[in-house]
Amino acid sequence: MKTYFIRHSSALAISKDTMNRLFQEDRIAIHYPVDNSGDFELFDSESLEPGDYSGSAKSNLQRFKGLARKGGYVFAAYRGKPGGIIGFVEPGSEIELFRGEWRQKGDSAAREAVLKSIELKKARKLNAGQAISLTAVQPRQGTFCQWHKVGSRVVDLVEGNTTMSLDSLTPDLQEVMCMEYMRTQKAAENDLPQLEYTLMPVGRTMKDIDILGVDKHGQKVSVQVTYGRFDKAGKKFKKLDQYLKSGHKTVYFCDHNKIETINGHLVYPLEHVFKEFCKKTQIGHGWLHDATRLLSE
Secondary structure, eight states: OOEEEEEEOGGGOBOHHHHHHHHHTTEEEEOOOOOTTSOTTTOOOOOOOGGGSOHHHHHHHHHHHHHHHHOEEEEEEETTEEEEEEEEEOTTOOOEEEEEEBOOOTTOOOOEEEEEEEEOEEEEEEOTTTTHHHHTTSOSSOSEEEOOTTTTHHHHHHHTOOOOOGGGSOHHHHHHHHHHHHTSHHHHHTTOOOEEEESSOSSTTSSSOSEEEEETTSOEEEEEEEEEEOOTTOHHHHTTHHHHHTTOEEEEEEEOSSOEEETTEEEEEHHHHIIIIIITOHHHHHHHHHHHHHHHO
16 A cells, blocks of 8 residues: 655644644644635635646645545644654545634634545554654655655554564665665675765765765765666766766665676665665664664654
């Protein structure tokens, strides 16, 4: 089943009390009060038919109905609530109208807000610390979307799966895993540059690469980490060329079947890192436990 992310932000335009009720009742909701009928001045639209709306309202309602029909896993973030809620939507679920209030402006009277909502099953509220490996990679834009980057992490949390795999790690944790592995003697034995220290924060702060550091020999190392399959012609891989030309050692961690050097870049399987570091070394096992245990408490 698919995994989804939904953001209950100020764009919902609902009162604090209405937001609190959604949160307490483990509900996810979308609020598209304007349909094509032109009756918005009188009341919020109650239609559940995507064809009655336009633009993002139409596409999001189609997606919302698809989730209710087919089921799926969800991580929901709520305005003013650190962390969020994880849960499961059972196939064949009903979309229900959820009645609350619009957020008031000035002295205007509160108007009824009509949201389209789905109740989450197996719901679990996460505090900020428990949710950090999810919130760190949540989509930056959009109200409601399918969430590819999170892998199996939400599923594992909802279902209580304790057997960890590479799929259980979000992209940011995969980047950290590779960085920590490259600090070890085990990495050096497998022909990787052994990091002495890093020069920049890992991940999103850099445009072309995920790890920038210096190895034991004082040479700069530029690293790209991607969960996707290796593509020799891919943009991510080719971005390493400019760093190689600048004298850096370059490493490309990805889904690949062997360790090899291609166009001067060391291509290294992510699955191999997980097995060699997280499964076979004490420090890697400890890192995996500490990196994920907050979410399992």
